[in-house]
Amino acid sequence: MKYNVKNGYYFGFLNTSIKEVFDKSPWFFNNMDSVVTCLDSNLVQNFSKEVVSNKFQAIKFGNNFLIKDEDLSYYMNDKSLFCGFDEVFIFNKKSKYIDFKASVYTTDGYNFLKEIPDDFSDLFFKIGSTRYLSDGCGLNFVCESYKVLCKFFKENR
Amino acid sequence: MFVDPYGESWAGFWGGVGMIVGGATLAVATVLEDAATGGVGIFNDGVSFVVAAELIEGGMAVIVADRASEGVVDIIKETRRPSPATGEPDSIIRIPDGKGGYTDRDYDSDGRAKEDRDYGHDGAGDPHKHKWDWNKKPPRQPGTPIGGNFPSKCPLE
Numbered sequence: 001m002k003y004n005v006k007n008g009y010y011f012g013f014l015n016t017s018i019k020e021v022f023d024k025s026p027w028f029f030n031n032m033d034s035v036v037t038c039l040d041s042n043l044v045q046n047f048s049k050e051v052v053s054n055k056f057q058a059i060k061f062g063n064n065f066l067i068k069d070e071d072l073s074y075y076m077n078d079k080s081l082f083c084g085f086d087e088v089f090i091f092n093k094k095s096k097y098i099d100f101k102a103s104v105y106t107t108d109g110y111n112f113l114k115e116i117p118d119d120f121s122d123l124f125f126k127i128g129s130t131r132y133l134s135d136g137c138g139l140n141f142v143c144e145s146y147k148v149l150c151k152f153f154k155e156n157r
Numbered sequence: 158m159f160v161d162p163y164g165e166s167w168a169g170f171w172g173g174v175g176m177i178v179g180g181a182t183l184a185v186a187t188v189l190e191d192a193a194t195g196g197v198g199i200f201n202d203g204v205s206f207v208v209a210a211e212l213i214e215g216g217m218a219v220i221v222a223d224r225a226s227e228g229v230v231d232i233i234k235e236t237r238r239p240s241p242a243t244g245e246p247d248s249i250i251r252i253p254d255g256k257g258g259y260t261d262r263d264y265d266s267d268g269r270a271k272e273d274r275d276y277g278h279d280g281a282g283d284p285h286k287h288k289w290d291w292n293k294k295p296p297r298q299p300g301t302p303i304g305g306n307f308p309s310k311c312p313l314e
Binding site for chain 1: 240241242254255256257258260270275277278279280281287289293294295296297298299300
C-alpha cells in the first residue's frame with residue numbers, strides 16, 4: 001500500500017475510476033456532498049448556460065455541480081456522465097461548502113504518488129474538502145484518515 | 158516517491174505477448190487461459206476478433222489496431238484498466254467506458270496519446286473528440302465536435 005501524507009491527509013493513486021469506486025465503495029460518499037468540478041476533461045465552470053439549463057440546472061451550484069449523496073446514484077449511472085477524466089471534491093455534510101473555481105488534476109497529467117501539486121493541496125485545504133477523486137488514466141484520491149485509506153485500498157486496489 | 162502503478166500488469170503484458178495465436182481453437186483457448194490468468198494474448202483472425210469483442214462488451218478488454226498491417230487487424234486484449242496515456246506508436250486503442258460507450262484513442266509515432274474520439278456520451282456532441290497537447294498539463298483537452306467527414310462509427314466496425 002503506497003501513499004503520501006500531507007497535513008494529516010492521505011494522497012494516492014490507484015488503477016481504477018470514480019465510477020468503479022462508487023460501485024465498490026458506496027460508503028465513501030455516504031453522508032457527503034460531492035462537488036463535481038470537471039467532467040470529461042471539461043471544467044464545469046466553463047460549461048455553457050445552454051448545457052447547464054438542459055441537463056444540470058438541478059445541481060448547478062456556483063461554479064460547480066453539487067450532488068447530494070442521495071442523488072449520486074442517479075448521476076453516477078447516467079450513461080453520459082462519469083465516463084472518465086472527471087474530478088470530484090467530497091465534503092462532509094457538516095462542513096459549509098464554499099463556492100470555488102477549480103483547476104484540473106485528472107490522471108492524464110497528475111499522479112498523487114509522484115507529486116502533490118502545491119496549488120492543488122492549497123485549494124483542497126482552503127475549501128475544507130474531506131475527500132477527493134479524479135480519474136482518466138487511473139485514479140488520484142485524497143482521504144482524511146488511515147482507517148478510511150485502508151478500507152479504500154482493500155476494496156479498490 | 159514513485160511507484161509504477163502498472164508494474165504488475167506490464168509483467169503480465171510482456172508474458173502474454175509471447176502467446177501469438179494463429180488458429181481459432183488456439184485463440185479461444187488462449188482467451189480462456191487469459192481470463193483465468195489475467196494475461197494478454199494477440200489475435201489475428203476473425204474468430205478471435207469476435208471473442209475479443211465479447212470481452213469488450215464485458216468492459217474488460219481493449220482492442221489495438223495496428224495501422225501498419227493492411228488486411229489483418231491485430232487485436233490485443235488486456236484487462237489492464239483504466240485507459241493508458243501511452244501505447245504502441247501509430248496505433249488505435251479502444252477503451253470501453255463501462256456504460257455502453259467507448260473511446261477510440263490514437264497514439265502518435267512516439268506512442269503518446271494524440272486524439273480521443275468519444276462515442277456514447279455527450280459533452281461536445283456525440284461523438285466528439287479530445288486533442289492531447291503534451292505541452293499542457295493535463296494534456297487531454299476539452300471536447301470539441303467532430304467535424305469534416307469523420308465516420309460516426311469506428312472504421313474497424
